[in-house]
Amino acid sequence: MERKKTIVATASLAGCFGCHMSLLDIDERILSLIDLVDFNKSPINDIKNFTEYCDIGIIEGSCCNSENVHALKEFRKNCRILISLGECAIMGGVPAMRNGIPIRECIEEAYMNSPSVKGHNPEMILPNDPELPMLLDRVYPCHEIVKIDYFLPGCPPRADLIYSALEALITGNEMKLPYEIVKYD
Amino acid sequence: MAQKITIEPVTRVEGHGKVTIHLDEEGNVVRSRLHIVEFRGFERFIQGRPYWEAPVLVQRLCGICPVSHHLAAAKALDVVVGAGTGHGLSHTAEKVRRLMHYAQIFQSHALHFFHLASPDLLFGVDADPKIRNIIGVARVNKGLAVQGVMMRKFGQELIQATAGKKIHGTGAIPGGVNKNLTEEERDAFTKGAAPMNPGAMVVWAEEAIDFFKQYYKKNREFIDTFSVFPSNHLSLVRKDGALDLYHGNIRAIDSEGKVILHDVDYQEYFNYIHEEVRSWSYMKFPYIAELGEADGWYRVGPLARLNTCTFIPTPLAQKEFEQYKANTIGKPNNMCMHTHYARLIELLHAAEVIRDLLNDPDLQGNELVRRGEKKHEGVGVIEAPRGTLFHHYRINDNDQIEMANLIVSTTNNNEPMNRAVNHVAKTMMTGKKEITEPMMNAVEVAIRAYDPCLSCATHALGQMPLEVSLFDADDQMIDRKKKG
Numbered sequence: 045m046e047r048k049k050t051i052v053a054t055a056s057l058a059g060c061f062g063c064h065m066s067l068l069d070i071d072e073r074i075l076s077l078i079d080l081v082d083f084n085k086s087p088i089n090d091i092k093n094f095t096e097y098c099d100i101g102i103i104e105g106s107c108c109n110s111e112n113v114h115a116l117k118e119f120r121k122n123c124r125i126l127i128s129l130g131e132c133a134i135m136g137g138v139p140a141m142r143n144g145i146p147i148r149e150c151i152e153e154a155y156m157n158s159p160s161v162k163g164h165n166p167e168m169i170l171p172n173d174p175e176l177p178m179l180l181d182r183v184y185p186c187h188e189i190v191k192i193d194y195f196l197p198g199c200p201p202r203a204d205l206i207y208s209a210l211e212a213l214i215t216g217n218e219m220k221l222p223y224e225i226v227k228y229d
Numbered sequence: 230m231a232q233k234i235t236i237e238p239v240t241r242v243e244g245h246g247k248v249t250i251h252l253d254e255e256g257n258v259v260r261s262r263l264h265i266v267e268f269r270g271f272e273r274f275i276q277g278r279p280y281w282e283a284p285v286l287v288q289r290l291c292g293i294c295p296v297s298h299h300l301a302a303a304k305a306l307d308v309v310v311g312a313g314t315g316h317g318l319s320h321t322a323e324k325v326r327r328l329m330h331y332a333q334i335f336q337s338h339a340l341h342f343f344h345l346a347s348p349d350l351l352f353g354v355d356a357d358p359k360i361r362n363i364i365g366v367a368r369v370n371k372g373l374a375v376q377g378v379m380m381r382k383f384g385q386e387l388i389q390a391t392a393g394k395k396i397h398g399t400g401a402i403p404g405g406v407n408k409n410l411t412e413e414e415r416d417a418f419t420k421g422a423a424p425m426n427p428g429a430m431v432v433w434a435e436e437a438i439d440f441f442k443q444y445y446k447k448n449r450e451f452i453d454t455f456s457v458f459p460s461n462h463l464s465l466v467r468k469d470g471a472l473d474l475y476h477g478n479i480r481a482i483d484s485e486g487k488v489i490l491h492d493v494d495y496q497e498y499f500n501y502i503h504e505e506v507r508s509w510s511y512m513k514f515p516y517i518a519e520l521g522e523a524d525g526w527y528r529v530g531p532l533a534r535l536n537t538c539t540f541i542p543t544p545l546a547q548k549e550f551e552q553y554k555a556n557t558i559g560k561p562n563n564m565c566m567h568t569h570y571a572r573l574i575e576l577l578h579a580a581e582v583i584r585d586l587l588n589d590p591d592l593q594g595n596e597l598v599r600r601g602e603k604k605h606e607g608v609g610v611i612e613a614p615r616g617t618l619f620h621h622y623r624i625n626d627n628d629q630i631e632m633a634n635l636i637v638s639t640t641n642n643n644e645p646m647n648r649a650v651n652h653v654a655k656t657m658m659t660g661k662k663e664i665t666e667p668m669m670n671a672v673e674v675a676i677r678a679y680d681p682c683l684s685c686a687t688h689a690l691g692q693m694p695l696e697v698s699l700f701d702a703d704d705q706m707i708d709r710k711k712k713g
Contacts, residue, residue, distance in 0.1 A: 058269065062292020062396045068340070069395055071382040075367050075374065108269065138289040141274040150270030154513075155506045158272060158634040159499040159621060161513065165506050173509035175249060175264045200292060200396050229397075 049082040050214045051098045057112040058139045059105025062200040063130040069203035080214050094122040106132045107184040108139055111177040120190040131199040133186045140183040147179055198227045248650055256660040261651045265512035275633045280306055280624045284401055295397050296333035297613030301620040304609030306403035311601025315476040321594030322405035327475050328586050329391040334474055335579040336384025337614035338572050341680050342437055343377025346569050350444045376433055383430055390414045405598035419587050427584035434577040441573055456565040456649045456675045459484030461527035462536040465612050470539030474612040480537045486561050495610040498619055512643050515636055526644035529616025531571035536561040546578035565678045613638045615680050642679045649675040
């Protein structure tokens with residue numbers, strides 16, 4: 045009889061995808077994960093696609109716009125365990141460097157002042173279409189929006205750390221955290 | 230009844246992009262748009278930071294090809310610290326960086342082919358998304374999946390050896406690198422047990438091309454006709470016209486092969502390339518200034534590079550290049566799906582470059598950094614896996630960054646991706662009252678050929694989910710379909 049697989053969902057909010065790439069860096073171990081984990085449910089599925097309750101939700105990135113917040117709340121609702129993966133999810137990371145700066149200045153720098161735009165945007169067009177989600181006043185780490193169960197540090201967290209955490213959660217054994225695999229850069 | 234259709238190729242969850250298609254009352258496609266909905270504000274918040282932070286900070290834009298950003302920033306700052314552009318560095322520094330960069334090209338192209346393209350080729354684009362991923366590949370063809378995983382691993386480990394980390398490394402610094410490659414580090418690759426050595430990687434890259442060519446033979450019509458449209462092409466090329474992914478001048482040609490930017494110095498890119506802002510996307514639209522917004526847009530990436538370069542400076546890839554060029558009788562290739570083919574030829578080229586570079590004793594040299602007369606401004610351009618990447622910095626007398634401008638690879642392909650979506654929409658949606666499944670697939674395949682970071686990453690572990698919503702003239706949703 046086939047053992048019931050652990051359902052894992054992942055999301056990338058305001059991040060760079062590096063944490064997801066680090067997950068891929070578990071290399072050939074990903075092939076042995078097939079027997080334990082069902083990734084099909086959602087690496088980056090639409091939140092509204094949650095058709096079953098997931099065991100583990102992995103969040104990369106922070107919340108910088110309204111859609112990020114919405115997505116994060118849906119993940120909380122649909123996952124038993126929620127993990128903040130990497131510095132952006134844990135503390136806002138590099139995107140949170142904009143927190144001390146008015147958002148208008150960030151927009152104007154990119155769309156009016158840059159050397160390849162300056163003088164070529166006489167109508168001063170800025171991205172403001174209703175299709176674009178609303179930017180938040182600042183970038184929020186995930187635990188300020190919802191409850192987070194585990195935090196895996198690193199930029200990105202090392203593949204061994206991610207694997208060790210997943211393995212422990214799947215098997216129910218205690219997580220091994222040797223000094224060498226916990227990094228903060 | 231006028232309709233609006235919304236497709237979210239990558240979902241609301243990650244909020245990176247979505248497509249809207251507007252139909253008029255007769256059901257004709259009025260317009261379609263690929264919206265990029267992500268904005269982070271790097272250009273502004275980096276102001277005030279010391280310049281030497283840029284190579285490690287700005288690479289956090291993208292964890293999929295961080296080495297490209299790391300090196301583009303370092304190249305810009307080489308100019309600032311007076312080391313000059315391109316060949317101003319010591320042999321050791323330039324070669325360590327080249328090794329890092331080609332390792333990145335190798336792993337990224339391998340990732341794209343095995344994790345993203347091979348499931349489509351094995352199962353077809355209409356197959357159940359549940360099996361259309363690397364795990365599905367592992368179930369039916371374990372050898373192929375293992376090959377993909379090991380090629381990526383080889384590239385990533387080479388990046389670690391040169392940059393210090395697999396993702397977001399620190400190896401390149403303004404004026405050079407912070408370490409060389411020791412003999413032990415080198416031997417771990419050159420004397421690695423099969424298949425983890427450069428020779429085996431060359432063979433596997435050749436096999437990947439054969440795999441594609443066999444598919445091409447059987448599916449020629451699809452590959453040659455899907456989403457074909459003429460465009461300009463732009464990339465860096467070496468002085469002698471060779472393909473060079475680390476350094477060169479900017480060359481652009483039109484769809485017929487006429488040169489429109491003749492190997493210009495990228496330090497003055499802003500004289501040749503401008504960007505248009507459109508209110509419905511955070512991603513700007515670059516164009517060749519002289520041709521204007523309507524005609525100056527261009528493609529970048531593997532397809533463009535094999536159009537602009539004259540030859541490939543490694544023998545096996547050159548042989549494949551000649552065969553590839555024969556398909557268009559030497560003319561520029563404007564066939565979207567040939568991007569996959571071009572990408573694999575570059576994969577082989579990268580494997581050859583890595584193999585040759587690893588035997589170069591300059592990698593063990595001790596002159597790591599060069600400095601000269603300080604400047605206040607510098608531009609760094611590199612050919613990232615997905616295309617030409619521009620970094621431009623200006624600093625003040627306190628060494629703080631005062632201005633930063635970034636034109637990333639996927640941004641350069643903004644207009645082409647929009648054209649591709651429009652092409653698919655017009656062909657498949659005209660007169661349709663309902664969203665059809667083949668249309669959903671076609672949009673996904675069209676966007677993915679450009680390998681925008683989003684598609685590559687979402688597909689790496691699963692599928693690219695699509696959501697299509699159909700709206701009537703009053704913006705009421707009347708139909709909705711999902712896949713993935």
